[in-house]
Amino acid sequence: MRRMSYGIRQPGLAPLVSTGGVLLLLFLLLAIIGPLLAPHDPLLIQMGERLRPPSMDYPLGTDHLGRCILSRLLGGMPLTLGLAAAVIVIVVAIGIPIGLLAGYAGGRLDTVLMRLADGAGALPEFLIAVAVAGFLGPGLPNVLLAIACVKWIGYARLIRGVIQSEREKEYVLASIAAGSSGWTVIRRHLLRHAGAPLAIVAAGDMGRMILLISALSYLGLGAQPPAPEWGAMLNDGRAYFQSEPQMMLYPGMAILLVVLACNLLSDGLRDRLDVRSGSLQGNPRRSAEGRRASARTADSLSRLLSARSGRPRRELKAGQEASTLPLPPEQVHSGASGQAGAEPDSRETELLRVEGLCIETQNRSGIKVIIQYVSFSIRAGEMLALVGESGSGKSMTAAAIGGLLPGHMQCDGEICFDGQRLLELSSKERKQLRGSKIGWVFQDYQGSFTPYRKLGSQLREVAQIHLALTREEARQLVLQWLARVGLPPERVYSSYSFQLSGGQRQRVALAAALLPRPTLLIADEPTTALDVVTSEQMMDLISELQREVGCAVLFITHDLRQVWRRADRMAIMRGGTIVEMGNAETIRVRPEHPYTRELLAASPRLQRPESSSESSAASLLDEGETAQAKHDRQKRRAAGE
Amino acid sequence: MNECLRAEGLVKHYRRGGLQTAAVDGVSLVVGSGECVGIVGESGSGKSTLARLLLGLEQPDQGEVLLLGQSLTYAGKRELRRLRQHMQVVFQDPTASLNERLPIWRSVIEPLDNFKSVQPELWQGAVLPRRARAEKLLHMVGLDSSYMNRYPHELSGGQRQRVCIARAISLSPQLLVCDEPTSSLDAASQSQIMQLLSELQMRLGLSIVFISHDLAAVEQLCDRIMVMFEGKIVDEFARGELWGEKRHPYTRLLIAAAL
Numbered sequence: 031m032r033r034m035s036y037g038i039r040q041p042g043l044a045p046l047v048s049t050g051g052v053l054l055l056l057f058l059l060l061a062i063i064g065p066l067l068a069p070h071d072p073l074l075i076q077m078g079e080r081l082r083p084p085s086m087d088y089p090l091g092t093d094h095l096g097r098c099i100l101s102r103l104l105g106g107m108p109l110t111l112g113l114a115a116a117v118i119v120i121v122v123a124i125g126i127p128i129g130l131l132a133g134y135a136g137g138r139l140d141t142v143l144m145r146l147a148d149g150a151g152a153l154p155e156f157l158i159a160v161a162v163a164g165f166l167g168p169g170l171p172n173v174l175l176a177i178a179c180v181k182w183i184g185y186a187r188l189i190r191g192v193i194q195s196e197r198e199k200e201y202v203l204a205s206i207a208a209g210s211s212g213w214t215v216i217r218r219h220l221l222r223h224a225g226a227p228l229a230i231v232a233a234g235d236m237g238r239m240i241l242l243i244s245a246l247s248y249l250g251l252g253a254q255p256p257a258p259e260w261g262a263m264l265n266d267g268r269a270y271f272q273s274e275p276q277m278m279l280y281p282g283m284a285i286l287l288v289v290l291a292c293n294l295l296s297d298g299l300r301d302r303l304d305v306r307s308g309s310l311q312g313n314p315r316r317s318a319e320g321r322r323a324s325a326r327t328a329d330s331l332s333r334l335l336s337a338r339s340g341r342p343r344r345e346l347k348a349g350q351e352a353s354t355l356p357l358p359p360e361q362v363h364s365g366a367s368g369q370a371g372a373e374p375d376s377r378e379t380e381l382l383r384v385e386g387l388c389i390e391t392q393n394r395s396g397i398k399v400i401i402q403y404v405s406f407s408i409r410a411g412e413m414l415a416l417v418g419e420s421g422s423g424k425s426m427t428a429a430a431i432g433g434l435l436p437g438h439m440q441c442d443g444e445i446c447f448d449g450q451r452l453l454e455l456s457s458k459e460r461k462q463l464r465g466s467k468i469g470w471v472f473q474d475y476q477g478s479f480t481p482y483r484k485l486g487s488q489l490r491e492v493a494q495i496h497l498a499l500t501r502e503e504a505r506q507l508v509l510q511w512l513a514r515v516g517l518p519p520e521r522v523y524s525s526y527s528f529q530l531s532g533g534q535r536q537r538v539a540l541a542a543a544l545l546p547r548p549t550l551l552i553a554d555e556p557t558t559a560l561d562v563v564t565s566e567q568m569m570d571l572i573s574e575l576q577r578e579v580g581c582a583v584l585f586i587t588h589d590l591r592q593v594w595r596r597a598d599r600m601a602i603m604r605g606g607t608i609v610e611m612g613n614a615e616t617i618r619v620r621p622e623h624p625y626t627r628e629l630l631a632a633s634p635r636l637q638r639p640e641s642s643s644e645s646s647a648a649s650l651l652d653e654g655e656t657a658q659a660k661h662d663r664q665k666r667r668a669a670g671e
Numbered sequence: 672m673n674e675c676l677r678a679e680g681l682v683k684h685y686r687r688g689g690l691q692t693a694a695v696d697g698v699s700l701v702v703g704s705g706e707c708v709g710i711v712g713e714s715g716s717g718k719s720t721l722a723r724l725l726l727g728l729e730q731p732d733q734g735e736v737l738l739l740g741q742s743l744t745y746a747g748k749r750e751l752r753r754l755r756q757h758m759q760v761v762f763q764d765p766t767a768s769l770n771e772r773l774p775i776w777r778s779v780i781e782p783l784d785n786f787k788s789v790q791p792e793l794w795q796g797a798v799l800p801r802r803a804r805a806e807k808l809l810h811m812v813g814l815d816s817s818y819m820n821r822y823p824h825e826l827s828g829g830q831r832q833r834v835c836i837a838r839a840i841s842l843s844p845q846l847l848v849c850d851e852p853t854s855s856l857d858a859a860s861q862s863q864i865m866q867l868l869s870e871l872q873m874r875l876g877l878s879i880v881f882i883s884h885d886l887a888a889v890e891q892l893c894d895r896i897m898v899m900f901e902g903k904i905v906d907e908f909a910r911g912e913l914w915g916e917k918r919h920p921y922t923r924l925l926i927a928a929a930l
Contacts, residue, residue: 200768201778207726208782208838209755218781222772419857420828532714561714561884566928588857591887591929632862 047302050233050294057288061111064104072097072105072258081274093263093277094270102258103284109259111288113174114239118232120178125185126224130216132186133193143186150183156242163251170243170252170259177242181235188231192224226303230296237292244285260285380446381582382431382550383407387443389426389435389606400426400439401606410549413576413583415593415614417629418603424586427603428552431584432468433460448549466496469543469581471536473555478539479527486523489542496546511541515571533564540572544579551576554586569596590633594618602626674740675845675878676702676758681724681734683717694720695731696902704845707872707879709893711886711925717902718882719763722850725880726760727751739845756786759839763851765831769823775834776805776819782842791843808837812867829860833867840871846878853888865891887929898922 065072069089076096084091090099132140155177162176163169196202197220205215246252247261255262260281267277389401401423408414416424429435431445433452445452448467452460464470472478479488486508493504505523512519515537527535536556543551553572557565573596576583585597593600593614601611602625610623621627683695694717702708712718723729725736727743736743738754746754759782762768769778780801783789790798799807806816812833823831832852839847849868853861869892872879883889889896890910898906898921906919913926 200762200764201770203723203728204760204762204768204835204838205770205781207728207755207758207760208842209752209785210781211752214785218784219770219773222770419859562886562928563713563884563924590858629858632859 046294046298048298050291050296050298053287053291054236054295057107057111057291058115060104061107064107068098068101068104070098070101072102073256074098075256081270084276090280091274091276093266094274097258099263099277099280102263103260103280106258106260106263106281106284109170109253109257110240110243110261113170113243114236117174117178117181117239118236121182121185121235122228122232124178124182126189126228128182129186129189129224130193130220133190134197134212134216134220140190143183143190147183147187150180153180155180156245159242159246160249160251163246168251168254170246173246173252174243177239185228185231188227189224192227193220196220196223226299229303230299233292233296233299237289237296240285240288240292379409380407381410381448382584383444383446384427384431385444385446387427387430387441387445389423389430389442390440391436392438392440399606401430404443404603404606404608406601406608406611408550408582408584410582411576411580412598413573413585413596415585415587415597415600416603417587417590417593417600419588419629422603423606424588424603425554426606428554428584428586432464432470432552433457434464465492466546467548467550469546469548469551471539471543471551471553471556473558478535478542481526481528483526484523485525485527485530485538489523489538489545492542493545507545508541511545512538514575515541517541533560533568536560536568537571540568540575544575544581547579548581550582550584552584552586555588556585557592558588565592572596590629602629673704674701675704675706675738676700676725676880677737678725679735679737681721681731681736683720683724683729683731685720693717693902695724698734698899698902698904700897700904702846702878702880704878705876706895707881707893709889709896710880710882710899711884711889711896712899713884716899718884718899719850721899722760722848722880722882726758726848727755752785756782756789756842757844758846758848759842759844761832761835761839761847761849761852763854765828765835765855766823768835769831771823774820774822775809775826776802778823779805779808779834779837780841781838786842789842791841804841808841809834811840811871812837827860828856829863832856832860832864836864836867836871840875840877843875844877846880847872848880848882850882851884852881854883854885861888868892885929886925890929898925 060067069087074097076092079088079092079096080094082088082092082096088098088100090103093099093102128143132143158180159173159177163173166172166176193216197215202215202219205219210218243252243259244261244264247259248265250262250265253259253262255266263281264278264285267274267281270277384407385405387401387404388399390397390399392398404423404427406414406416416427418424426435426439430441431447431452433455435441441453443453447463450463452463455463479485486505489508489511490501490504493499493507494501497504497507499507509519509523512522517534517537522530522534522538527538530538540556551572556572557568560568569592572583572585585593587593597614599612600614600617601608602617602623603609604625610617610621610626617626618630621630678698678700681695681698682693684691685694686692696717698717698721700708710718710721720729724731727736727738727746731744735745738758741750741754743751743754769775783791783801783804802819806819809816809818814830814833814837818826818830818834823834826834836852847868852868853864856864865888868879868881871877872892879892881889881893886896890913893910895907895909896913897904898919900921906922908915908918908922912918918926
């Protein structure tokens with residue numbers, strides 16, 4: 031419940047930990063020195079001083095036996111807090127080693143532990159406490175021991191869960207491969223991960239224990255009179271509630287405060303111990319350092335850009351994180367025949383036109399600009415490749431076209447699709463458009479389909495919604511499309527998504543996207559998660575169907591190799607702007623922008639030696655060089671030995 | 672050329688839905704010292720299983736792995752741990768291969784913490800404190816000292832992979848097994864990592880087993896290339912013979928995909 035309101039982390043959350051921690055520390059300190067501060071003996075009965083109102087002598091008044099309420103509150107502290115802490119310590123001390131063992135070793139011990147945990151999970155601890163008290167007689171130590179006996183299982187399970195989820199990760203394998211023993215892996219890696227959830231749960235449980243102890247004492251099963259336990263004090267006050275409410279008020283408030291402190295601490299820890307939560311980290315120096323570093327790079331980049339564009343950069347609003355700078359559209363390099371899409375006379379054939387698109391996001395540290403003045407257009411039936419490294423804003427651009435931007439992002443500029451201004455449409459109209467006129471294929475084929483329903487019925491639904499077909503017609507169409515993307519139609523129709531390989535799932539996604547016959551297909555890194563052979567087949571399929579259906583394709587990728595033989599035009603994106611745009615072949619032969627050249631040099635390609643004399647000479651040179659280097663290396667090695 | 676790693680008739684079965692499938696089916700290979708061998712194949716061809724077998728992270732059902740003439744397969748626990756100092760690994764996903772709760776410098780010197788008595792030739796006899804070692808290693812992979820105290824999530828994918836490489840070379844191992852080290856990176860970082868690997872190989876005289884689905888990447892770095900398909904090595908050739916007449920049809924398919 032709480033978590034949801036944390037959607038965007040506010041700086042104000044950081045004090046949660048400190049508030050909770052300070053309060054709890056204060057209480058623990060009071061528990062130790064409190065009894066010394068008490069003005070009276072908490073057990074001293076003075077019938078002459080019964081039910082006195084607060085005075086200098088008795089700051090909170092006296093109870094029905096003339097005992098000082100303040101002294102009893104202070105005297106009760108070590109009892110309540112001490113017992114709760116003791117239970118937590120016992121429980122953690124038993125739970126950690128057993129959880130570690132079960133999680134790391136697995137096997138029979140693991141099975142037994144899990145069955146025990148299932149059983150214990152079915153029993154409310156309060157019920158157990160009452161039952162034990164009935165069996166062994168009232169008294170806190172017995173009852174708490176009984177609770178500890180059940181509660182450690184939860185902790186063992188927690189530790190086991192953390193370890194099981196972490197132990198298969200590659201960093202653990204890397205650690206084993208680096209020669210760590212099992213114990214070292216646990217100590218160095220796994221316990222580190224268990225620590226955070228453990229602290230969070232323990233802090234929460236501390237509060238729950240205090241409530242439990244008070245409740246038991248209130249029922250007369252816990253601390254026995256005349257012990258100054260808070261729950262017992264509540265019970266004492268019950269009879270006088272009408273006339274002397276302070277007898278219940280003060281112990282009640284004390285319980286409330288302590289439990290609140292524990293819960294605050296637990297909640298705060300949950301936020302704080304998440305390493306990834308940026309500035310909420312433990313070490314402020316480090317994040318400050320990081321911020322400075324990123325500011326430095328942003329600054330040098332901005333200087334570079336403003337120097338090139340020859341005009342002063344737009345002033346950024348205070349607090350704005352200048353990660354990129356506006357690059358006016360006219361600064362975009364365009365290849366020799368690249369103007370085709372931007373020419374006004376070709377506007378009739380334009381299917382999609384994006385002009386001056388800017389996207390900003392608002393987070394803790396202010397407004398961050400993600401996309402700046404991006405302009406491009408796609409003509410009907412053509413393939414435009416949007417190329418750039420991760421974080422360059424390719425996917426954000428696509429998301430803006432589809433109206434799929436997260437809510438905290440602001441979008442500005444103009445997106446014109448088929449004569450409609452998309453940014454002015456209602457979300458319902460855009461949704462309609464998204465399914466039927468604009469098809470999508472995403473990178474993450476795992477997430478494209480729900481694992482709970484058969485693929486066939488999911489695809490059929492798409493067909494029924496967008497094409498207004500009957501159930502049977504839709505089924506036939508889906509089968510047709512599955513065959514078209516090269517899959518065995520009947521089998522895939524009745525399969526679940528997890529029963530297919532990545533390449534197959536991506537084919538199904540393509541079928542789903544093309545089935546309503548869209549005029550634009552947005553393929554957002556459709557092959558990044560696939561291996562080379564499979565992605566090559568996938569790309570062939572996309573171009574083939576593109577010709578068949580006649581739709582335009584916006585193809586987003588970081589792999590230049592896939593662009594050459596298929597895209598008509600391409601746009602290179604970097605840091606939220608398009609740095610070069612034009613005919614794909616022209617860019618391949620004569621890249622204008624230094625970054626494009628860099629990308630070209632970076633993309634690994636096999637080159638047939640005889641394909642051009644220049645490249646074969648280069649590869650020969652390369653070979654000669656490595657042979658020389660190898661020779662040197664062997665010599666060095668021999669000398670070393 | 673001295674022999675660094677030898678695998679003989681490796682077989683590894685997996686049970687999948689009641690059916691036994693051989694992920695690795697009779698693979699033998701030899702890696703000479705200072706040699707770089709590439710293993711290419713599509714996903715599901717058993718490359719990663721082979722990597723784990725070569726690293727001794729899993730036991731083969733049949734066959735044996737020998738590192739510098741000593742058996743990993745029949746080594747005792749302690750002996751296996753001792754042998755691991757000569758062989759390190761770089762995995763595909765640099766995010767998963769770093770502990771997100773350890774600062775970068777602690778991750779980098781992890782192997783050195785395990786082998787306190789080992790004095791890698793990297794240091795040329797100098798006895799350095801732990802932090803200084805980490806700093807030096809990070810410099811070797813092109814990261815400056817400001818990264819020391821950062822956490823993995825503050826780095827880009829390429830930078831994280833550099834950290835993994837720094838960790839892998841910290842003990843000056845004889846052999847580096849790279850399991851798709853560039854597959855999860857974008858093109859620019861990919862080529863930087865490839866460059867770094869080939870630089871380090873020359874500088875340190877490393878043997879490398881480089882596993883990838885991308886023939887173009889393998890061809891950049893490796894002297895010898897093996898093609899894996901359904902758990903078997905179907906083709907093996909020196910780099911120069913890539914365009915030769917005798918290539919297996921599957922190799923030709925891979926070549927076509929990487930053109």
